[in-house]
Amino acid sequence: MAAWDLADFDDHEGVHLFRDRASGLTAVIAIHSTALGPAAGGVRFWHYADRTDAVTDALRLSRGMSYKNAMAGLPMGGGKGVILADAARTKTPEMLKAFGRAIDSLGGRYVTAEDVGISEADVGIIGSETGFVSGLPVGEGAAGGDPxxxxxxxxxxxxxxxxxxxxxxxxxxxxxxxxxxxxxxxxxxxxxxxxxxxxxxxxxxxxxxxxxxxxxxxxxxxxxxxxxxxxxxxxxxxxxxxxxxxxxxxxxxxxxxxxxxxxxxxxxxxxxxxxxxxxxxxxxxxxNAGGIINVALEYLGQGDRAEVDARVAQIxxxxxxxxxxxxxxxxxxxxxxxxxxxxxxxxx
Structure with missing residues (x-):
């Protein structure tokens, strides 16, 4: 079944499938909307019994990110990445670097961060291959870091x-x-x-x-x-x-x-x-918008932790x-x- 035939396809701007045989990467990046800015949303590392479920997850999550960023007043669109894990949840630096290159190939239309199964350290490895990341380690009082x-x-x-x-x-x-x-x-x-x-x-x-x-x-x-x-x-x-x-x-x-x-x-x-x-x-x-507020302000360079806290207080x-x-x-x-x-x- 094609992605646009799935029930959760909602006029997504793009659904990108990536495969890197050398590292074993199989991944999906779904971009729902860039009407307000680059599509921001974390990357999930998860084992799916059926690969179609991974695409469905990316579609649902990216749409949710469009809505989340809009309702939080952020100048960001909605996107989501999914890295398909094997049954043993094998995750390697080479795989994460390949995902970073996949992000980079989209030229800034998608910005990633942590999600289920992805750590702050993992984002650092992804960030070695692309600048379109957030949720990186930051100094005391700065926006960003673990969302x-x-x-x-x-x-x-x-x-x-x-x-x-x-x-x-x-x-x-x-x-x-x-x-x-x-x-x-x-x-x-x-x-x-x-x-x-x-x-x-x-x-x-x-x-x-x-x-x-x-x-x-x-x-x-x-x-x-x-x-x-x-x-x-x-x-x-x-x-x-x-x-x-x-x-x-x-x-x-x-x-x-x-x-x-x-x-x-x-x-x-x-x-x-x-x-x-x-x-x-x-x-x-x-x-649940607190995390994206934190990493979006980090990526945009629009404030410190006090600004993050003030925006989270508006929830x-x-x-x-x-x-x-x-x-x-x-x-x-x-x-x-x-x-x-x-x-x-x-x-x-």
């Missing part, structure tokens, strides 16, 4: 905003939050919430990681397949996407969904399913605007956010 902690901070602020909207308070003491995925973002969120006295239930595909964090924070642990059904004030998905669907949404026992995972809704229809159940939803590309305001419009017109919050973003990139 994970900044994303976690923005999600934390968004969770507090959701608590205020749905529960009437942003004092998180005693508020029960079920967190799916406790990597860089989910783990950072859990630590922020623990300091506020929140009650936490954690789950992660890496059970040892979840148990270690739970021991550190005094939290509970459940199996990954059980977390979505935990009775809690807030469910916070911070792992991979498409976890909210026709089968999982009926299992939710919460009034709020607010987390950092990308593409949480499996299909557009799932926005209506959440809305129909009266569940407040924080659109993922709005609440709750954007969420409140979405929820207010949703309440006024009865449309799901996800649909309201999509319409706002589409107007910003000229695709209304």
């Amino acid at each position: 994970g902690p900044v994303t976690a901070r923005g999600v934390y602020l968004g969770v507090r905003a959701a608590a205020l909207e749905a529960l009437g308070t942003d004092d998180m003491a005693g508020v029960h939050v079920a967190i799916q995925g406790v990597g860089s973002v989910g783990g950072g969120l859990a630590r922020h919430l623990a300091r506020d006295g929140a009650k936490l239930t954690l789950a992660d595909v890496n059970a040892d990681r979840a148990k270690a964090l739970a021991a550190e924070l005094g939290a509970q642990v459940v199996a990954t397949e059980a977390i979505i059904g935990v009775e809690a004030d807030i469910f916070s998905p911070n792992a991979l996407g498409a976890i909210l669907n026709e089968h999982s949404i009926p299992l939710l026992r919460t009034g709020v969904v607010a987390g950092g995972a990308n593409n949480q809704l499996a299909t557009p229809a799932d926005a209506a399913r959440l809305h129909g159940r009266g569940i407040l939803y924080a659109p993922d590309y709005v609440i 709750p305001e954007r969420l409140r605007a979405i929820w207010a419009e949703s309440a006024a017109n009865g449309r799901p919050a996800a649909d309201v956010a999509d319409a706002m973003a589409q107007r910003l990139i000229g695709r209304a």
Whole structure:
């Protein structure tokens, strides 16, 4: 099936497939829109059972980056890279350098950074072959570096905003939050919430990681397949996407969904399913914009860490605007956010 026949092809400006036999690189770079600037979005290193799934992931993620950058007020478009890993997750410097050359061949239309499976050190290797990278190590107080902690901070602020909207308070003491995925973002969120006295239930595909964090924070642990059904004030998905669907949404026992995972809704229809159940939803590309704000300002040279923090602090305001419009017109919050973003990139 051709890329433009896939359900998630959304008039993408480009879908680029790369193969470097010498290094073993197989990769996809999807550019959704450059209406506001170069297409910015990290590169994911992941094993896919079917290569078509990798293209679909790149399409969904790049569209999400268009919306995320637009809603964050950044002069950047939306793109995403995916490096297809083998079953053993073999990753070599030669492979990363080949990906850097692939980026460079696009002449600046795509700018990369960290994503799942890619570290700050990996980005440094990619950057040895191209200047179209961000998320590189930076000095104290500068914008840039690992985007994970900044994303976690923005999600934390968004969770507090959701608590205020749905529960009437942003004092998180005693508020029960079920967190799916406790990597860089989910783990950072859990630590922020623990300091506020929140009650936490954690789950992660890496059970040892979840148990270690739970021991550190005094939290509970459940199996990954059980977390979505935990009775809690807030469910916070911070792992991979498409976890909210026709089968999982009926299992939710919460009034709020607010987390950092990308593409949480499996299909557009799932926005209506959440809305129909009266569940407040924080659109993922709005609440998790902290990381791209950080690395975009690094790449653009437009401010320091104080500027990053000031922009991340605007995330709750954007969420409140979405929820207010949703309440006024009865449309799901996800649909309201999509319409706002589409107007910003000229695709209304």
